[in-house]
Amino acid sequence: MIKTHRQSLALSCPQGHWFTADVLVTLNAGVDADLLYALNADGSQPITCPACALSWSISEPIGVFLSATDAWALLVPHALLHRAVELRAAALQQLRTLPPAHINADIFDMPVRSLEAIRELVQRTSAPEAMRAVSEAPSAAGIARAFADLDSVPPPSNRK
Numbered sequence: 001m002i003k004t005h006r007q008s009l010a011l012s013c014p015q016g017h018w019f020t021a022d023v024l025v026t027l028n029a030g031v032d033a034d035l036l037y038a039l040n041a042d043g044s045q046p047i048t049c050p051a052c053a054l055s056w057s058i059s060e061p062i063g064v065f066l067s068a069t070d071a072w073a074l075l076v077p078h079a080l081l082h083r084a085v086e087l088r089a090a091a092l093q094q095l096r097t098l099p100p101a102h103i104n105a106d107i108f109d110m111p112v113r114s115l116e117a118i119r120e121l122v123q124r125t126s127a128p129e130a131m132r133a134v135s136e137a138p139s140a141a142g143i144a145r146a147f148a149d150l151d152s153v154p155p156p157s158n159r160k
């Protein structure tokens, strides 16, 4: 079983307080799906300063293990996508140093993916059928929106 791995990083908050925080380096999406969903929509990791409680985010690539398909993807936050190729090379160098419990050989094939793409892959491959049906069921608002145009459609010419 591939384990999620965090690394302690020295960070300073926008107010200048220094502290160390555990930042995700790899994530097993099958075991720790909650961590995948705790990320910000742009793929960055939320951080809160222990001194002043200010919240902001840190953009770091994360190797995501998609256990359902036994494949890896490198999650690159939006802010870093323009450096994706360079970051992938650096991430592979770093991941090579992790103990075997955190990686496997397939990690070296991992393509760069956005958080949206990874969440979609996780949902498609690991969600039970029942959950998928619920998540794909249209909401009442969605139904109302889909039919909103019908109110303004003129009746066919052979009707009054």
Ligand SMILES: [Zn+2]
Pocket: 013, 014, 015, 016, 017, 049, 050, 051, 052, 053, 054
């Ligand atoms: Zn602070």
